[in-house]
Amino acid sequence: MADTSQYKVGIVLSVETKSKSCGKPLKACTVNIGDEGNTITVATVASNVREGSRLVVAPVGSTIINDEGEEQTITKTTVGGVPSEGMFCDSRMLGWGSGSEGIAAQVPPEYAAGDAPPKSKPGAPGTKSDADSGVGAVEVQGLFEKKLTKEEKKKLAEERRKAKKAAKEAAKSEES
Template identity: 60%
Template sequence: MVDLSEYVVGVVLSVEESLSKGNKTLKTCRINIGDENNPITVVTNAPNVREGSRVAVAPVGSTVVNEEGEEIEIKKTVVGGVMSEGMLCDSRMLGWSGGAEGIAAQIPVSIEIGTSPPNSKPRPKEEGQSELAPVSNEDSLFKKKLTKEEKKKLAEEKKNARKAAKEAKREESSCS
């Protein structure tokens, strides 16, 4: 059984992407883990981390268990040239069933920042509803591709909006 009391829930304040030597995309995250004035920096390659994500963090001093069952103490470590002060937890590390390895476990907004993550993987309360932090469509990993008709309609709407703005500007300048 995993001791979740060592881990804390945090909210990602900012994300900065960079490439490591092996051409892996690394994300440098500033995370509030309960002290707004002292966010920590965590470097990760988890693809699902975004600004506003609520995640489980193994801070410096906590212990994680690797695939071989060995306990590893989390220490400040330089990752991709940046000092990392913790590690984002995936479902396996938290002892949850379900969830992919290397994907940061998402925590519901109902769980307070700075507290321990829940004992089991959060599930949506009702069909179509989730209490996980919302992710904007712009950043979504699974954003729907637009059809040709939708693209044409969107382009037409943008064109009409530009025309209306130009016309309004022209009317405003002629009234002055």
């Protein structure tokens, strides 16, 4: 899994739609990442990026795991004519275990610009807000965990069918 310690919470200050990339609007975002008021520009096609959003950013120099499962260092680049000095992270990149791929990971307002992102998805058991209430932390598995074999998938499907059938029969017997 990529080292997420360099990732930061960023606050989107402005969003400007530039062009279409892969059929999606390319957005040039000005983002405050907490470095003494310094801002960076991030080019993205993520649909949930809006002015005022608090998102997890991998700034230049950070390491991510790309779609091929290889480590990649973020560098300053130009995307569709827009200079970009970072990348918005999705839940998969952060190892949060849930969330849509390609949707920028959002964090709650208690995280300031420049803060380290939460270790687990906000709102899930074991997050920052739950730590104060005494709820135990949940270990979230990272990226690229073992995929199920065909046999394992078939076994799970069969177990689900049996459970569904048993629930139906229980419902019928209650009606009688």
